[in-house]
Amino acid sequence: MKDRSSFSNSLGFVMAAAGSAVGLGNIWRFPYLAAKDGGGVFILVYVILAVTFGFTLLVTQVAIGRKTKQSQWTAYGQLSKNWKWLGMVESMVPFVILPYYCVIGGWVLKYAITFITGETEAAAQDGYFNGFITSQWSPIVFDVIFLGATVFVIYKGVESGIERLSKFLMPILVIMVIGISIYTLTIQGVDPNGVKRTGLDGLAVYLIPDFSGMTFKELITVIMDAMGQLFFSISVAMGIMVAYGSYVDDDADLMKSVNQIEIFDTVVALLAGVMIIPAVVVFMGKEGMSSGGPGLMFITLPKVFSSMGVSGRILGSAFFIMVIFAALTSSMSVLEAIVSGLMDRLGWSRKRAALTEGAIALVMGILVCLGYNVLYFDFPMPHGKTGQILDILDYISNNFLMPVVAIGVCIMVGWFVGPDTIIKEVTKNGEKFGRKHLYIAMIRFIAPVMLIFLFLESVGII
Numbered sequence: 001m002k003d004r005s006s007f008s009n010s011l012g013f014v015m016a017a018a019g020s021a022v023g024l025g026n027i028w029r030f031p032y033l034a035a036k037d038g039g040g041v042f043i044l045v046y047v048i049l050a051v052t053f054g055f056t057l058l059v060t061q062v063a064i065g066r067k068t069k070q071s072q073w074t075a076y077g078q079l080s081k082n083w084k085w086l087g088m089v090e091s092m093v094p095f096v097i098l099p100y101y102c103v104i105g106g107w108v109l110k111y112a113i114t115f116i117t118g119e120t121e122a123a124a125q126d127g128y129f130n131g132f133i134t135s136q137w138s139p140i141v142f143d144v145i146f147l148g149a150t151v152f153v154i155y156k157g158v159e160s161g162i163e164r165l166s167k168f169l170m171p172i173l174v175i176m177v178i179g180i181s182i183y184t185l186t187i188q189g190v191d192p193n194g195v196k197r198t199g200l201d202g203l204a205v206y207l208i209p210d211f212s213g214m215t216f217k218e219l220i221t222v223i224m225d226a227m228g229q230l231f232f233s234i235s236v237a238m239g240i241m242v243a244y245g246s247y248v249d250d251d252a253d254l255m256k257s258v259n260q261i262e263i264f265d266t267v268v269a270l271l272a273g274v275m276i277i278p279a280v281v282v283f284m285g286k287e288g289m290s291s292g293g294p295g296l297m298f299i300t301l302p303k304v305f306s307s308m309g310v311s312g313r314i315l316g317s318a319f320f321i322m323v324i325f326a327a328l329t330s331s332m333s334v335l336e337a338i339v340s341g342l343m344d345r346l347g348w349s350r351k352r353a354a355l356t357e358g359a360i361a362l363v364m365g366i367l368v369c370l371g372y373n374v375l376y377f378d379f380p381m382p383h384g385k386t387g388q389i390l391d392i393l394d395y396i397s398n399n400f401l402m403p404v405v406a407i408g409v410c411i412m413v414g415w416f417v418g419p420d421t422i423i424k425e426v427t428k429n430g431e432k433f434g435r436k437h438l439y440i441a442m443i444r445f446i447a448p449v450m451l452i453f454l455f456l457e458s459v460g461i462i
């Protein structure tokens with residue numbers, strides 16, 4: 001066997017995996033869902049799911065990687081011949097995600113520069129975001145820079161690229177998130193209805209459970225939202241955790257690492273809410289939180305920052321720089337999953353794989369950018385929505401391929417390969433497998449059933 005790259009120790013693995021997990025999802029989706037789904041109710045459901053459902057999927061994928069010393073494309077076939085196809089399908093996920101993730105990374109870069117150069121007012125204008133994404137060249141240029149940086153890191157390799165950068169960026173990210181959170185709690189202002197508000201009012205909106213008028217049906221929506229969010233947030237079913245698992249030493253304590261990754265990801269998501277919700281509520285009222293996704297990050301927040309005057313410029317710059325770190329450590333993990341697959345499956349060198357996939361993602365990324373101008377078209381999507389090329393790629397990967405892969409993994413491990421294979425791998429140096437019975441019940445019964453519901457909901461059947 002060719003000498004396989006590896007992380008130098010558990011800390012390297014945990015930082016890299018947490019870097020993958022902490023991304024745009026933590027920052028622009030978690031706070032929005034929490035505000036929409038009754039604050040503390042959502043948070044409670046999310047945390048319960050993280051230690052049951054999330055832990056099951058994460059430990060399974062990392063253990064498969066370490067056991068087979070293969071990335072997703074070839075790992076499943078090694079466990080069982082009949083499941084080779086699952087590796088193929090899982091390999092399509094990062095391939096679909098990379099191009100558009102880098103386009104969004106480019107948008108973040110653009111906003112960081114806008115705030116750093118002091119064009120705070122311009123960024124708060126109505127139509128600024130639309131004007132930017134519909135312009136023909138600018139988004140492509142920023143995409144190229146972001147993708148180029150991603151390719152560069154992966155080209156350098158696992159230890160001197162991914163691990164080194166993650167160990168450097170992740171601690172800075174945490175410090176920035178804590179710093180910004182503390183600051184936003186201290187702000188005061190007047191919202192559009194003329195009500196005087198403080199950061200602490202916003203914190204109440206975020207944390208205090210709001211069961212008022214919550215029907216059973218709404219509770220189900222909260223659970224589904226939390227599950228979808230968790231699933232995306234811990235980067236499972238997209239090849240990444242199998243590939244990263246394959247670089248972990250045989251004597252590392254997987255259980256401990258998986259717990260640390262989950263804690264890291266959840267804490268950053270929780271803090272993202274503390275960072276964003278009070279700021280939005282103070283300046284825009286509770287309704288300000290009604291937009292999620294790109295709207296929150298690229299339209300609402302710039303308005304909030306600009307209404308803060310000089311401190312808004314500093315805060316905005318810090319915020320978008322922090323988001324670049326979060327997005328870069330995620331995008332490089334997506335590229336690594338692809339590169340690692342090409343190396344294992346086709347025997348390519350790292351450099352060849354990184355450059356080839358970089359070129360493909362560039363072409364696809366340009367198409368994504370053009371989807372907002374010359375290739376603009378309103379494609380119909382489930383639940384009566386429409387979308388552009390970016391939304392379609394996002395839909396194919398997140399709503400369709402990822403749930404299918406996750407269901408496949410649960411059935412394969414639960415019923416064919418056997419949960420014991422995973423448990424043995426995790427405990428092979430005598431480590432304890434906490435929550436063992438829970439794990440078996442989850443992987444065989446509960447997780448696949450929950451995932452089937454998630455899948456049916458996301459394709460618009462229920």
Ligand code: PHE
Nearest residue numbers: 021023024025026233235330
């Ligand atoms: N886990 C990331 C997040 O929460 C999402 C992600 C990572 C998406 C890697 C794609 C690839 O934002």
